[in-house]
Amino acid sequence: MNSQSPLSLPIICQCQCGQAKFSISKLPLTFYACHCTECQSQSASAFGLLVWVERSAFNYSGNVKTWSRDTASGGRMDCHFCPDCGTRLWHESNSPDPVFGKIVSIKGGSIAAMRKLQPVRHIWTKSKHASTVIPKNVLNFPNGNIDAKALVDAWKHSLLPTKI
Numbered sequence: 001m002n003s004q005s006p007l008s009l010p011i012i013c014q015c016q017c018g019q020a021k022f023s024i025s026k027l028p029l030t031f032y033a034c035h036c037t038e039c040q041s042q043s044a045s046a047f048g049l050l051v052w053v054e055r056s057a058f059n060y061s062g063n064v065k066t067w068s069r070d071t072a073s074g075g076r077m078d079c080h081f082c083p084d085c086g087t088r089l090w091h092e093s094n095s096p097d098p099v100f101g102k103i104v105s106i107k108g109g110s111i112a113a114m115r116k117l118q119p120v121r122h123i124w125t126k127s128k129h130a131s132t133v134i135p136k137n138v139l140n141f142p143n144g145n146i147d148a149k150a151l152v153d154a155w156k157h158s159l160l161p162t163k164i
């Protein structure tokens with residue numbers, strides 16, 4: 001872990017009104033930005049920030065509501081949000097994939113410490129908002145390219161101390 005990393009455990013986060021709180025007891029597996037139209041719809045903003053965490057390292061308190069949708073791969077995704085203020089908090093799917101099936105995908109804007117870290121990839125940039133500029137030093141994929149292992153490896157590499 002890079003000594004300059006702003007992440008210290010447990011990572012504590014909450015919705016906009018503070019009613020729903022959650023904590024993360026292990027370092028995230030990856031952090032990336034998605035410019036697909038689903039992320040634009042769910043966030044009502046330009047793109048989604050996704051922080052993957054092992055489900056076993058994730059705990060929440062307070063009330064959440066769940067809305068589910070079909071995924072492109074034929075599964076279901078549960079999308080959890082605060083019923084009071086409406087903040088979307090995390091997603092999880094019933095995917096049989098060895099990585100996707102074991103993670104929760106937290107909405108990155110709810111974790112204050114992520115403000116100081118670079119997403120390792122920007123995906124679905126072909127549908128990005130015209131005003132969004134992708135940094136030149138970050139991998140940029142016009143399409144989905146959801147290779148779970150590659151996303152996790154890229155994040156690990158970005159945290160190596162030799163990167164300084």
Ligand SMILES: [Zn+2]
Pocket residue numbers: 015016017018019020082083084085086087
């Ligand atoms: Zn709330």
Ligand SMILES: [Zn+2]
Pocket residue numbers: 034035036037038039040048124
């Ligand atoms: Zn997306």
